[in-house]
Amino acid sequence: MLLKSVFSGFGGQGVLMMGYALAVAGMEEDKHVTYLPAYGAEVRGGTANCTVVVSDEEIASPIASSPEFVVAMNYPSMAKYQNMVKSGGIMFLNSDLITETLPRDDVKVVLVPANTLAHEMGNDRVLNMIMLGAMVRVTGIVSEESLSQAIETVLEGKKRSLVEINQKALAKGAEYIAAHN
Amino acid sequence: MKGKIEIDQELCKGCGLCIQVCPKKQIEFSDALNKKGYYPASFKERDRKTTEKLECTGCALCAIQCPDVAIEVYREEKEQSTTAKKAAPTDE
């Protein structure tokens, strides 16, 4: 098994954290992982994206020119990656910000209203973990237990107080999938 | 005689600065070339013409100015020991 995922959105949506958490979870399961953030001026401003590869074997290229999974948190991200997703792959769209339909029928689409769900939880910032929880529930790249545990590593140190709300957000995303798909 | 100097004839490059600064005019260029080809400075204890004995005070101005550290200075001991550091009377 070698699965490549791209996470994309605009700065502040926590896109890099999504990828990082997935990579940590993969590592905790003793899988081979690479986490490759896009690097450049755009990291500090507009769009942000990262690529995560999780594999049972050594990973050759950390680059995904045709990823199995793409998570798009806004429309420009969907537009950027919609033609790259592997045929038979899945695109996860933040349906609060994306109303457009995907012009492909060989790719499965999973809609998650991440902003709305985060708002319901009383913390607008956890939309990323809601989306990640949904994505992992659908794909099973890692176990939800590992993912939840990974949050403790990701938020080590100063951000410890945020562990619980982020773990709850993961669960909320997973529950949303269970209820709607 | 209160003092004397010794000029290393091979270290000296004959720049003449010691001759310039000696208050007693007791240093002159040698007539003989050294191995490097310079006419080194030499210490004269007597005036050439009058053969009168000259009085080096061991003031060390020549050695202080010498760019080649070619001069050693000796002085008669009077009171306590003097060090090279205190050798120069013009020192402020």
Place this chain on the structure above:
Amino acid sequence: MSETKEKKKDKKLMRGSHVLGEAAIRAGCRAYFGYPITPQNELPEYMAEQFAQMPDAVFLQAESELASINMVMGASIAGARVMTSSSSPGISLKQEGISYIAGMELPAVIVNMMRGGPGLGNIAPAQGDYFQATKGGGHGDYRLIVLAPAYGQEIADMTRQAFDLADKYRNPVMILGDGMLGQMMEPVVFPDPIDPAQLPAKPWTLTGCKGRPSRIIRSLWLDVNREEELNWRLVRKYEAITAEVVDQEMYLAEDAELIIVAYGTAARIAKGGVQRARAMGIKVGLFRPKTLWPYPSEPLARLADQVDEIIVFEMSTGQMVEDVRLAVEGRCRVSFYGRPGGVVATPEEISRVISSTHHRAHPKKVAGGRASGGSRLTVVG
């Protein structure tokens, strides 16, 4: 069970530049001098943060790359395990000092996270500094030991190796990477830390002449015979390094009819391309030099006897390809595929290059695609 858990704890997901910094500290590096330049700033930032907790360690942000490499020189003269890092334009500025460090036979570790160029270029991953790194780079007749990691774990291992080699041979060692290796996170297990106090004494350092004659560390030899002697002595040292240090990875090479040669980031992309081409039934393997100087010419020459053609893939317009040709000495065809300027090729692209090359060599066996446009594919007989 508890053992595996302990092991898991040792494994860390870290970005390459932090891996390099941590590995340097564990290698006993206690002095870092640098000047900011993207894409390697995470390394000096890591050193600054860690050294802030270590009273015996020195981090100094210098006023320029020129100053920082000369501070490295001073620290090495005084006996420290010392490192500096920069990216392409900054490394150019350091070349003066690097030449002196090589001439004075001082150990030092220099990291170059290459970017697209020439000139200011861009901060994307590229490999345009191969010549500069492996052919001397600065003035005079010298070589750096050049290590080219491609994996996070290798960054950790090679950084340790870099400090050991630098001390062993009293020679500067360059770690050649790029922004992708620096930014990418992979799980890493670090070697145990070395206590710098336990490192073997260096009997040549300048530490004050207490109880011994005073020493001079210099590179100036106005006597031409002594300078020639020094140059030949360096050559003998370089020959010893060549015999002992050369290293490479061979992947699916045993039965290969075609070999792709690539290093660093390019090698990982090439490996992905090899895997795809293998799935198409093409007997292709990867040869990845881990040391760029000394270059693994002999093992490559042996492979050349076995294969029909060698493809060299670089993120440049063709630099290492010259060393490949020198190593191969006409035993087989050598072709080149390059993506310079910070363009990162994809494994798909490389598999297309492999299959079209294979098609040319074996027109009846497999029908292949074509190399993508825009890049240069040259063939040398």
Place this chain on the structure above:
Amino acid sequence: MKKVFARPESLKLTPFHYCPGCGHSIIHRLVSEVIDELGIRERTVGVPPAGCAVLAYNYFDVDMAEAPHGRAAAVATGIKRVRPDLVAFSYQGDGDIAAIGTAETIHAANRGERITAIFVNNAVYGMTGGQMAPTTISGQVTTTTPLGRAPLRDGYPLDLSEMLGIAAGSVYIERTSVSSPKWINKTKKAIRKAFMVQLEDRGFSLVEILSPCPTNWKMTPVQSIRWVEETMMTIFPPKVIKDVA
């Protein structure tokens, strides 16, 4: 009779390669005497420049490390930072410290590096054969200013010591001369003080020393020391430029 003036211990018995009347070797002796008197010979590391004093390591009997042209302050910084117990001094000419090495010098001073710079100002590039230096005075003829330095074309002589005095990290900066026994004794005191500033861990110290270059000035040694006093000192007046108590 007692020997009252002899070669200091920190100065090897190697004949100097400098020209007759050159100020460098006087300054070598003064630095060596100070090192002896402070008892720091066995923990001193010197960093000479490129230029006439590039071979200074053949004369000082202390550990000596070469530096590329202009970079002595950076090399000395590296040494001192990793071995603060050592005494690090740079020995630099005007071209080395005030042209190619200006950045390294100003920033070492501004960081308050605990190093001591001996800055030999002879208003000319000596070893390369008498070209214009950053401290060449206006009107002075050199091989690259055959009609004399013209400030509007060639720039003005640079007051590096004054610039360094502005830097917050510099503690002690003095300009002296070796043009007479009186000035030589003053210079030695200044060098001693500059080393003391380092030993007291206070910051950057520098002594600028006006020094004759009879060969490139095309003068006799006696004329050259007069030129220092009558001409150079009007442009570069000897004084304590900075002395932080």
